[in-house]
Amino acid sequence: GAVVSQHPSWVICKSGTSVKIECRSLDFQATTMFWYRQFPKQSLMLMATSNEGSKATYEQGVEKDKFLINHASLTLSTLTVTSAHPEDSSFYICSAARDSSYNSPLHFGNGTRLTVT
Amino acid sequence: AQSVTQPDIHITVSEGASLELRCNYSYGATPYLFWYVQSPGQGLQLLLKYFSGDTLVQGIKGFEAEFKRSQSSFNLRKPSVHWSDAAEYFCAVGAGNTDKLIFGTGTRLQVFP
Numbered sequence: 202g203a204v205v206s207q208h209p210s211w212v213i214c215k216s217g218t219s220v221k222i223e224c225r226s227l228d229f230q231a232t233t234m235f236w237y238r239q240f241p242k243q244s245l246m247l248m249a250t251s252n253e254g255s256k257a258t259y260e261q262g263v264e265k266d267k268f269l270i271n272h273a274s275l276t277l278s279t280l281t282v283t284s285a286h287p288e289d290s291s292f293y294i295c296s297a298a299r300d301s302s303y304n305s306p307l308h309f310g311n312g313t314r315l316t317v318t
Numbered sequence: 319a320q321s322v323t324q325p326d327i328h329i330t331v332s333e334g335a336s337l338e339l340r341c342n343y344s345y346g347a348t349p350y351l352f353w354y355v356q357s358p359g360q361g362l363q364l365l366l367k368y369f370s371g372d373t374l375v376q377g378i379k380g381f382e383a384e385f386k387r388s389q390s391s392f393n394l395r396k397p398s399v400h401w402s403d404a405a406e407y408f409c410a411v412g413a414g415n416t417d418k419l420i421f422g423t424g425t426r427l428q429v430f431p
Binding site: 246250294307 | 360364367408419421422
């Protein structure tokens with residue numbers, strides 16, 4: 202089946218530093234990738250939608266300058282948390298789809314646990 | 319706006335017992351509905367989905383779900399639960415004409431031997 206690799210699986214960083222999370226589709230080309238944030242014991246909140254070669258579309262309330270998303274190729278999207286603060290600590294999950302139709306299933310990465318100290 | 323409600327935050331069942339996880343949605347048109355399972359520290363795995371047609375949908379791992387338009391529900395069922403089914407289960411609805419998903423708050427399933 203289709204595989205999405207997310208790296209790193211966990212990261213600890215100091216407040217004020219930036220962290221990059223990678224999401225790769227290993228065996229298919231992903232036109233669309235999604236980034237979610239999940240707080241403990243809560244649901245996934247969609248942060249942004251990224252399409253290869255174009256700017257990401259952010260959900261309301263998500264700071265574009267803080268959460269930089271790049272989808273430079275059909276197999277890689279990155280999320281950079283800039284100037285991270287403790288409140289950014291969370292579980293970040295990406296998903297990827299071949300295209301934007303509902304018949305194209307979403308494949309999820311295993312998530313990245315970010316802890317900001 | 320679309321929304322998904324999972325009324326049960328936590329459910330505990332004995333291994334071998336039947337299971338039903340509830341999901342109610344709010345959406346003006348015919349919804350695209352999904353059930354996902356998440357093991358601790360992992361991403362999500364699709365169990366099943368409903369787009370149209372037969373309202374009883376079969377999924378992986380022995381799960382099924384029934385779409386009931388009159389009740390705006392899409393409950394997940396399994397006749398006999400295995401210990402390996404212990405996980406977090408999320409119901410989701412497709413948001414409009416895009417492929418974005420709106421997730422419910424999840425139901426944590428605990429299975430006792």
